[in-house]
Amino acid sequence: MSQVLDTPPPTDTGAPAPTGAPASAETPTETPAQLAARHGLTVSGARPSLGAYVRQLWARRHFITAFATAKLTAQYSQAKLGQIWQIANPLLNAAVYYFIFGVLMGTKHGVPDYVPFLVTGVFVWTFTQSSIMAGTRAISGSLGLVRALHFPRASLPVSYCLQQLQQLLFSMAALAVILLAFGVPVTLSWLLIVPALALQFVFNAGVAMVMARIGAKTPDISQLMPFVLRTWMYASGVMFSIDRILANRDLPYAVHLLLEYNPAALYIDLMRFALIDSFEGGQLPHHVWAVAVGWALLAGVGGFIYFWKAEETYGRG
Helix, strand or coil, X not given: CCCCCCCCCCCCCCCCCCCCCCCCCCCCCCCXXXXXXXXXXXXXXXXXXXXXXXXXXXXXXXXXXXHHHHHHHHHCCCCCCHHHHHHHHHHHHHHHHHHHHHHHCCCCCCCCCHHHHXXXXXXXXXXXXXXXXXXHCCCHHHHHHHHHCCCCCCHHHHHHHHHHHHHHHHHHHHHHHHHHHCCCCCCHHHHHHXXXXXXXXXXXXXXXXXXXXXXXXXXXXXXXXXXXXXXXXXCCCCCCCHHHHHHCCCCCHHHHHHHHCCHHHHHHHHHHHHHCCCCCHHXXXXXXXXXXXXXXXXXXXXXXXXXXXXXXXXXXX
């Protein structure tokens, strides 16, 4: 005779479940995000808000300055002439350009104070060129630092631009000697160097941050940039006067605008206007200071935001 055993149904005694017992299917559970928020946890390496990022960058200002100075000091540490190359390099470039463009191609004719004109253009252009090239490699060339330490990554392209500004200030001492040697007097307009360089620095830093983000994902861009920058240099009036070129050629109006309001050409002309008394205001585009400020704000603010948006991606992958 078979016997059927019935298991009695569980009875609810009203006693609480023991501690550590698994919750029933009907009991709601917290998501990982809710649990992290309740305990005040944040994602490691997450992008901060724009305001917080600016404050972090300002808090690292001493690091940025020290890093730029150290890079500048180490740049020619292996050379026998040492820091003399900081002045010799742009001077040698100016000498080559003078021979090729000034003598062989005759661009010096009709340009008063051509040597000061040329040297000023070379020095100021080198500031922009070197800042952008350094910015292109700012992240991809510093992956060890980026992966080892937590800091706002914008510190790197800004510090490289500051390094190039320090380099330019060394060159400006040689430029002053050249100006005086060619009879260019010291005038109050030399004070305009300060706002002109400040605007150019903001512009350079903004473009450097754009290139730093692109270079972080596409390192090969650093191989292309020398060709782009060389083309830009020829369109910036470093070796010749843009207004004389435009006056002697029947070019479309769009080309006139591109050449006159080219940001690199604007900052070069502002420095020439400040330093060389024969370079008059009539050779500058209309509203030149307003346009120079506009370029600085567009590149500086736009480049900073563009770089910040990818903050959490640098050094990964």
